[in-house]
Structures are given as structure tokens and as C-alpha cells.
Amino acid sequence: MNSEKLTPSQIFVIAVFSILGVDILVVPHDMVLLADQDAWISLLLGGVLLFIGAIPFLYLLNIYPDKDLPQIILQVAGQWIGRMLLFPIVFFVIMYAAMSTRLFAQALKLFLVDKTPLWILVISLVVVAAYMVYKDVFTLGAVLDILFPITIISLIILIVLSLQNLEPDRIKPILFRNTKNVIKAIIPGFYHFAGFGAISYFMCYAADRKSAYKAYLLGIGVPVFFYVITTVICIMVFGVPPLKVIVYPTLNLSKSIEFEAAILDRLESFMAVFWISMVFSSLAIFYYASVRNISEFFSIPHKYRIYVIYAHILILPIIALIPSSSIDVFELHDKVKYIEVFIGFVIFPIVTAWAVIKKKRGMQQ
């Protein structure tokens, strides 16, 4: 039926997965490097910043309810300036998708399939995501809807099980001679919520706008919650100095858990398996966003959309496999996130302001 729409629950899930992705594996490490034991405070403040950024963004989406982000930008800023504004977004989305695939493939290689070559992991993830994008948005919503509980339950299990190793003293002292670092780390904390804009590619299919906005704001709260909790727990379990050298603390966290009953050894492998669905979901969202971006950027008509999808199967693994070492990957991953800050604090405000002015003029006339 053509009247199919995304329900609020699906908008919620898309909002969750547009932020909750491979970053959960590295968040505690990254943040502790910057703000020591108070990393979680910076992250929390970064989350507040996320909400501050998200509300004007929703306002922009509300002005053009039946268009997605690239269409809005081209409509507001015209063909040429619009493309200039759109370009960083095109670049960011494709880089973000490629880098998170690479990061996760690396983690998988480390914790699950040590003999399989990296490129096979990357290409398999990309091909499955391509198949997902080849189907329509509503199928994407349905699939993510089903993957959501799997991801959340696995995260909750991890949190609950790691409670036994907790040493609360490790988080102290709170904010002691560290306030400067905490404030400095807010912006990097905000990076980890990169991708909150991905909802703009889906909002135009929402069934009920008002409840969709609520679902979205609720949805972006979920990753903030899990990132902060994971960071707190990692600090409490490992302590700050070891955390500075553990690259994938969240997976190591599951490694540190020991079952009394010994039903399953190596919980981290299971976690890695469950998180395949999580990373896949965020990859699918960004894959879709990138396909939309490029279609609009080069004005490719809808019937040739399939070729844009094919092109991504080629481009994404190439970008993902360019960095030769894992250190390069982390550096590139960080650089990509600077673009996100630029997009979030420069491009979105410009477009929103422009749209508001345009709307007012239109009303005056």
C-alpha cells in the first residue's frame, strides 16, 4: 500500500541507531584520554549540547515537512550555494559510514574472527547494508525495529553483569582540579553523538509529526544514557590509567566478566555478535543517507538510484580500507568528527536561519 508511513516507534529506533553505533566501543577510552575520571560529566554535558542542537534542527525539518535534508538545503539555498553547503554533509556521511565500518571490522577481527581478512568483513557488512537500502525506507524501519531489542538487551546484560566487578572509588575525586579538562572535553563528547542529523532523511515519512518529534527526542536520549553509563562502568571497572591504553574498553569489559556457571566462555565474542546488528543498523542508516545525498547532489533521478547503491558498494570499502593501520583509523575517525561539529554548528544554523527568513518573507508577500 502506498500510504505506508514510519510509526513513532520506528522513528524512535532510527533516532537511537543514528547515534548508537560503533562509538560505544571506543567512547570510554576516547573520553578518559581527555578528562580522566570525570569523562562521564563531559559526555553528559555533550549530551545536553546534543539536545540544544537537535531542537532548532527539528524546527528546520518542520518548515519543509515533506522533504529530506539535501532537498531542504537545495530548496533553501538554491542550486549552487546549496551544493556548497551540502558538500560537507555528503563528505561527512560517506566518511562516517566507511570509518565506522572499518572500526567495527577491526574490533570483530580482534574479538571474533581473527583469521578472516579485514576486507571480507568490510565488504560483507557493506553488501548487506546495500541490500537493506535497496529495499524501501519502511522495510528499513521494520528491520531496525526488530534489531532494537536485541541490541538494547545485550547492552543491559553487559551493564548488569559488570556490576559485580565495580569499584566505585575509582570514579573519585569528582571534578577535583579537573574542571578545565572537563569543559574542554564537552565538544569531543558531542562528537560521539554525531549522526543525530540522520533523522532528517526519515522524518518526511513519519506518520504523525508531533509524536515523531517526541519519539526522536526520546530516541537520542537513549544513546546518551548508554554512553554515559558505559563510561562510568568502564572507569569503575578498569580505573583511569589502564583505560587510557585499552582501545576497545567496552569489549574488554565483557571479557572481564566471568560466569560462575560457566555456560559460556568468552562473553566478548557474544557481545561482538550482538553488536553486529547495532553497527549494521547505523551503517544502513548512513548508507541510505549517503545514497540520498549523492542522488540529490548530482541530481540523479530516482530510477537510477540502484546505480548509486552499486557505486557505494565499491566506494565504501575502498575508503574504509585506505588507512593502513588502526592508529590511522582512529585519527581519521576523529577528523571526520570535526566535520560533524562544523555541520552541526555552522551549516545547520545557516540553513535554519535562511529557511526562517525565507518563510517570513513568503508570509509577508
Next chain:
Amino acid sequence: MLNILKNWLAKGGSKKKENNEGQNNKGNQQSQKDQTRSSRKFQNIKLTRNLQDNITNIKNAMNNNFDIKIKEFRLRGQDIHAGVVYIESLVNEDMILQHIVNPLMIESSLILDRDDPILFKTITESMVTAEYVKAVESLDEIILAIMSGDTFLCVQGYDKGFIISTRKYVGRQVGEPILEPSVQGSQEGFVETIRDNIGLIRRRLRDPNLVFNVHKLGRRTKLEVVVIYIKDIADQYVVDEVNKRINSLDIEGVQNAAQIGLYITDSPNSIFPLFQVTERPDRTVRGLLEGRVAILVEGGARALLVPVTLPMQVQSVDDYYMNWIIASILRISRYIGLFISSFLPALYIAVTSHHPGMLPTILVLTIAGSRAGMPFPGILEAILMEVTIAMLQEASVRLPRVVGQTVSIVGGLVIGQAAVQAGIVGPIMVIITALTAIGSFTIPDYSLSLATRAIRIPFMVLAATLGIFGISMGMLLLLIYIADLRSFGVRYIRPLSPYRSSDLKQTLISSKESSMVNRPIFLNPRNKQRQSAVKRGDRDEQ
């Protein structure tokens, strides 16, 4: 050189042959078209006033077959000739004699005076006492009626005739459902006659809004296909779509409801059944009450229910006859069965060959110990067992029941004991295969359990090559594939997504029958409320 020449000649010859065949094909197509025309060619032939001509026309049209019976007689003892035409094996001959021939031949003389002209109306209204009489003119309508078991009555001097219903239904008694047995449900199953089947439904659903749309399907078989729905519940879109798809069929004929399902399904290549085939009237009624559409075919002892979704196929009728907690446990065990039947061998292969570290050390040692000295790798072992089980299942379906026991004995011995002792497969592999088979037996829908069989081997291959990662990728692909399937506009995956707690409690887990106030919303029923909530407090006071 000679050889080359010969070859060349041969090629030329074969080309010529091909050409000939091509022409033959064209000829065949031509003749097929002619035949479809021929079935309609009687359309323009009308009855004449001459009785003998009419009878000869009908006989010729039906190729003068031996079982076409013609009985000629005189009306009212006068010189007015009349005749009945019918096919002996399809009609109730007693009824023809009692209700058609007797009144016209004998009793008519009591009613009518000798000189009265026999009016056409009189025959239908006050002479023939059969249940259904209809005046007809065109030959093709008459022939179809005779073929369906009706009797044609023709009177000298009139260019109209009558079709009188005299059908005799020879068929099985209503018996137990064989493929869908139920512990507490009714023990009646559909039979091959559509009239009895409609009766089975009507008897359980005394609703005047129960609507039957009758289609005649098949160029040659011309069987009745009945689309059944409850007018004020079923989604009009689904009803229209079903009728439209059946109407648009131009096929030779069908013998079973499932066949129609394959013709009108949304995606013919889907290995998952996008329609539900059932032999239980109570399940059909339940489906109708949920707002679904049932399709019955003359001669097929199954009903087709559309739209269908995956969770519906994991439901059994017994779920509704039990306490909701127990029913939920049973249903969850069926979901586990579905999962095991699809993925267990693949998981075993992946864990043993790629990630032995995931299992506890002692278990790994046991498995390794049992696999020591095995000639084949895990995947080959698994495929070997899988093929054997598939053959056994197929054999036990094909064999007559008397011999069936031999199969199970031989199968059990060969697969279980001997194969392990001979060192061809490991004992744990036997356990895995047996569990897989049992898992597939828990699925109430036979087509769905066949679908799990189809995905099992691809998953084993993925597991052997990429380990758990391969299985995850496969599951994601499968999930995307399933989520995209639709059954008459309803997603096959509903109500697992989008979440709606009220729908979920009726399909994923079972819930208190008394608390199910509304119908499943994803079926888009016109009338959402099912019943009013039972108030316990009031009952106690009474």
C-alpha cells in the same frame, strides 16, 4: 573433410528441424487459441424450437460420450415431447425421476385439463419440485450446467429450456484433520466438496454478514472458487485485491486451494508461505473473525487464509483453548523450535570449526574427543546428515502407512547407531540433526517448516566459511528479506514491527482471551472492537 561436411549437413538438418518445430509450436499455439475459442463457440448457439435438434446439438457438443443420458417422455400424456439430459455419474437419478419426470409425465394430467396449453411458467412454478430451476437459452450455459451435475429439461416447441439442480455430491465424510491435529480443538476437517465445507464454516459462524463471492476458475476445469469474508470486518482492500487477482487468472485449472495461493501470492519466488493453508474449519472461522479472507476450492480439502504473517503461522488452534500462560509457553517453545530448525546445525558448525573458545572448556574437550578420528569436516558431516533426514522425511510421506514403520526403524538405526559406530559421523552431530528435525516438527505450518529446511544448508555453508560472523550476516539478509515480504499488502513480519503492544500480545505471545478486546490492528479491520471487556467484579457481585 568428409566429417566436416557431414557435420555441416547435420547442422543444416537440425536447423531445418528446429524450423519445423518452431512451426509446429506456432501451430500448437494456434490450435490452443482455437480451443479456447471452441469452449466459447457454443455461446452464440441458441436453442431451437425443435426438441430433437436441441438434444442432438448438446450431444454433439459433448462428443456423444456414453455417460450422457437422455430420457424422452410425453407431457400430460399428450403429444408434447419433452426430454431431460444429464450425466449419470454426477446426478441423483432418483431425484430426476421423482421431481422432474414424474410430475411432468403423470401428475400433470391431474392438474391440467387436456386442452390447456402448457405454459412455460407453469412448469417452473407448479410442476417441477426440484430446489432450483432456471430458464436458459444459450448452449454453453446448458453444457456447463450439465457438466456440473445439473439436469437440462427441454420441451418441444419452445426455444427455452430449464436447468434443474440435481447434483449428487459423492465424497468423503467429514473426518479428522490429519495434518493439523489438535488436542482440545474440534475434530472436524474440511472435505473435498465445497458445499460441505461452506456448511462447516456456516455452522460455526451464524452471521448474516458472512459473504461468499463465487468465481468459476479454469479454462477447462471450471471449478467453483469461493472467496469468503465477513463484510463488516474484513479490510475492503484485501477483499478487492483477492477478487481482482482471482478474476485476472486465465489458467487451465486448479485442483487445490494452495495452488490458487501460489497464483495470487504477492511474491511467487518467496520460500516463505505468504498464505495460510488450513484444513480446520475452526481456524478458518477464527481467521474470518480477525478480518482475514478465506478461499475455498471445489475438490480441495483445504482453505486458504490471507493475509498471513509469520507469527500467525507459529500459532496453533490449541493456543486459544488453554490458559494464556501455558499457551504462551507453548508458543515460545515453538519459536525456539523455529530458530533451532533453521540455525542450529549452522551454529554448531561455526562454533566447533571457528570459535571453539566460545564454549566452556570441558564441553569443547568432549566435542573434540568425540570428533577425533572423524574422516569428514563438520560441514560435510552436517550436510550428509541433513540429506539423510530430508530423504527419510520424504520417504515417510510417500510410503503407505503399512510400510512406513520400516522407514523409521531403518532410519533410526542407520542414522543413530550404525553411522556413529562406523565412525562416519560424530554422536553430537546426530544429536544436533535430531534436534533440528524435532524443531521443525514443532512448527504448526507445514510450508513454514519446509522453508526452514530450505534455508538450513545455505546457513551451514556461511557458518563453515565465515563462522558466526557469516551466520549473523545471513540472518540480517534473511531478516531484510522477510521484512520486505508482503501478503496482500500486509507485511509478513507484522506485528513484530512496528511495535504495538495490543497486537503483540495476540500474536507473539498468547494472552487472556477475555482481555483481547480488539482485533489485530495490522489487518486493518473495519470493525476494531472484538468483544467487550469481561468485568470480574460484576460477576462476583452477581
